[in-house]
Amino acid sequence: MNVRMQILDTDYVIIEDRPVVRIFGKDEDNRTVCGFVKGYFPYFYILAKDGKTSDVENFVSAKPAVMKQERVMKRFPRGFSAVPIEMLKVTLRNPQKVSELRELLKTHPAVGEIFEADILFKYRFMADHMVSGMGWLEADGSDVNTHTVKTNRTFNITKLGPFESPKNAQMKYLSVDIETLSKSGALPNPQEDEIIIVSVAFHPEHHNQRSVVLTTRGAETGSVIRCLDETQMLEKLRGIIDDYDPDIVTGFNINNFDMPFILKRMEILRVPRTIGRCNEKTAYTKEIMKNRVRSTIPGRVVADSYQLIKKNFSFKRYGLTDVSRILLKQEKHDVAHSEISKLWNSGDREKILRLIEYARKDAELALDLVTEKKLLDKYLELSKLSGVLLQDSLDGGEAGRVENILLREFNKRNYVVPCKPDTGEIRKKEKEKEDRGLKGGFVLTPKVGLHTDGLVVVLDFRSMYPSIFRSYNICPTTIVTGNTDADTTKTPAGYTFVTKTVQEGIIPNILGNLLEERVKTKRAMRQETDEEKLRVLDAKQLALKLLSNSFYGYTGYTKAKLYILDIANAITSCGRYLIQSVNQTVEQKFGYQPIYGDTDSIMIKIPETDLDKGWELGAKIAEKINGELSGVMQMEFEKIFKSFLILTKKRYAAWKFVKENGHWKDRIEMKGIETVRRDWCELVSDTMNRTIDIILKKGDTKEALNYFNGIMKELIENKIPIEKLVITKNVSKSPTSYVGLQPHIELVKKLQKRNSQDAPGVGDRVGYVIIKGNQLLSKRTEDPEYVKEKRLEIDPVYYVENQLLPPIERIFIALGFTKSELLGKGRQASLLEMMRVKPAQSNVFDGFVCASCSNVYASAPLTGLCQCGGRIQIKTPTGAAEKISIGN
DNA sequence: GCTACTCGGGG
C-alpha cells in the first residue's frame, strides 16, 4: 500500500520496550492519518581522547540500554580538517535512556567529546528520513487496526521518504475561550475558581455553525448548549473537539490562560484530557521559564493568536479589543470583567445571554485573527524549509530552525554536530564573548539636521551577511586556526578560511540554496495572478529571507551548538570593511558625500533635485560600485530620499520615493523615532507626525515650529479634545501596596472613594489626565469622563513639559533651534508666563531642584518628591528655589 | 549612555 501525507505532528511511544515513531498528518483526500514506524532506534557519537577508544567501548558495552556500538569514521565539525576521524557510534534501545548515558559519559575520563546526544528522537528520525514538518512524505505500508489513535486511517509504515508537493492539505481550525469567576478578586485560579462558560469557534464551519457556546446557566438554543455542571461542560468540550477534529487549536492568550486553566479543571473534575488525536497521551501545558507556557496536544498544533500577533505586528497594545479593531475592524463585545459576575448572578436570562454572546464573540475574534490575517502562512513555510514541526516553528526561535537544517546538512557530508553547551559551558562562552567582544556593523557618523538641498540616494547590500558567508566561504568546517597546506583566503580582518575549491563550506552552501530559492520564488510571484498562491509564495520568500538572515546571529549565540565567535566576528568585520570601501569609492570616484550609513547601507547626497535624473545618477553609482565588488557581494539601489531629517545615529525620518513600474510612489520612512509610546498621550503622536510631515514635505522648519507653538496655544486655551490627552498606565499590584505616590494609583484611590464598584482593580489599565490645581502632580490625576462632566481644566504645563516637549525637542534641536525658541519666548503668550510661578515675577524656568539634597531634575518627578524624600522646588538661574506650584 | 528588572495577555 502506498500513502502520501503532509506531516502535522510526530512523536513516539514505547511498545514492548521499543520505540514506535508516530507520524500524524493528512492525506491527499484530506483524511487524517497516523503512520507507525518500528525498528528505528536512537544513536549518538563519542570521540574518545587519544587512543582511548577501547576504554570508552568497555564502559559503554556494560550498559544494558546499549543495543549496539561500532567504530565509524566521521568528520569533526569545528575547524577545517581534510579527513574523517574515528568515533564510536552508540545505538540505544530507548530514547529515554540517551540523556542518562550522555551525562554519565560526560564525566568519563576517556571521553573527549560527545556528539548528537541531545537531538529529539522525532527530529533524529525525520532528519534521517529527510522529511519535514508540514512537508509531504510518501510511504509504503499496510493498514492496521488500533484503538490508540483517533485518525481516519492508521497504518504501519515499512518504508518512507520525502515527497515533493506544493499543495497544502486543508486545515481545520478550532478556537476556544473560557469565562471564569474569581473568588479572590485577582486573576482567576483554576484550583478554586470554576469555568462558567466555554465558547468554541470553527473554521470551516461545524454542522453549519460558526461557533457554539457551552454554559451552565441560561437558555439552550441552536448554538448555546446548556450543561448540568462544569464537569459535563468540559466533557462536552472534549466531545466537540473530538467530533470536529481540528488540526489547529487556537485562542487569544490560550497558552497562558485558557489551556492551562481548562486542563487543570479537567484534572480536578476527572475529565479525561485526551483532546488530541491519541487516546492515551493527554494534552498538557508546561511552564517554561517564568510566565511562558507551552501547550501540547498530541496530533494537533496549538497556535496562540495573541502570541502570533505580538510577534508579527507592532502595536501599542495587544489586548483583544485593540487588536480586533485594528486588524479585523471588528468590535469586541463590551463587558467589563467586573461585570461578568454581576451578569452571571443576575438570574436574568437576557443578562446571561449577553455574557454568552460576549464569550462567543471572543472565540470568533481569536479565530478570525488567525484565519483572516493568515498568521500561520509564514510558519508553515518555515517548517517546510527548516524541517521542524509547525508547533516548534510557532513556539521556538531561530536557533532551533537553524540547528535542524545544520544537522541534516552536516550529516549529509559525514560531519557530526556537537551537543548543546551546558550551563557551565554557556557561562564560559558568555565570558569569552564579553572579553573578546563581538563588534557589530559600521555606522557612519551622520551629518545631523535636515537635508533638502539635493536628493539622497540610498544603496543597500543585498543580503549582506549571507553574502559574506558565501563570498569568503565562511563556515565552522572551513575556518583555519593553525597551519594548513590547503589553499586559503583571508578576510579583510585576518580570519582564514579554506577556499571553495578545497572544500565548500556547509553554511555557504545552505545559504546559496536558500538565496537561489528566494530569487526563484520572487520570480514566480511576478507571474502569479492567483491571490491564494501569491500569498503562499510571499510567505515562502519571507521565510527564506528570515532563515538566511538567521545564520549569522546563530554563530554568535552562546547557547548554539555551533557558537563560534571568530566566525561571527569574521562576518561583521567583513561587513565593516565592505561598507567603508564603498564609502570611499563614492567619495573618490564621484566626489559625493555619504551623509549617513548603517551596517549595510549608505546614503549619498547628490546635487540634483529632479527625481528622474537622480534615479539615473543613482543607478550609475550603483553600477560602478557593483563593478568593484567581488564574490557574490552586490548593492541594490531602490530608493531616493527627497528630504532627509537625521537626528542621531539610528534615528531619522525621510521622504522616500521609489519607482514602481515607471511611477513614483512616496512615503515617510522613520527609523528609531518613536511616535507612539504607551506612556504618551495621543496628542504627542499626532503632533510629532504632523511636525515631521511639515519639515519633510515642505522643508519649512519655521512652519513646523509655528505648528508646534499653535498646539501649545490650543493646549493652554483648553481647546484640545480630552481624548487626545489621556495617558494610560497599568495597575500592577494592590493600590495600597505602592510605596511612593504614583499618578495613576492616586486616581484609582479617588475612584474607589467615589464608587468602589467600578474602580479599576489589579491588572486594569487606568486612563488619566492631569488637571490644574495647587496640589502635587500625582494628586492632580483625574478621570477623563469626570473632567468632562465637571468641566475641569487640564494642566497645559504638564502636557508641554512632560509629554510634548521631550520628543519634539529632539527634533528641533537637530534643526538648530534652542529650547527658548521652541517655547516661543518673546512671541505671543510664552508658556513660561502661563506658568505664573508665585509670586508673579519674571522668573526664568530652569528645571527642578530638591530642597534637601539639591539634586536637579529636568522635569519634576511625578511623585513630587526627590529620591531622597525631599520636596521638589523650581530651580531658577539665580539659584533661588521657588516653592513648587505649577499650573495654578 | 548603559544595564537590570518588569511585564505582557487572559477573568
Added chain:
DNA sequence: GTGTACGAGTAGC
C-alpha cells in the same frame, strides 16, 4: 520529553 526557553519598554545607576 535525548527539549532550559522571550523581548520590548522602563526604571535605575
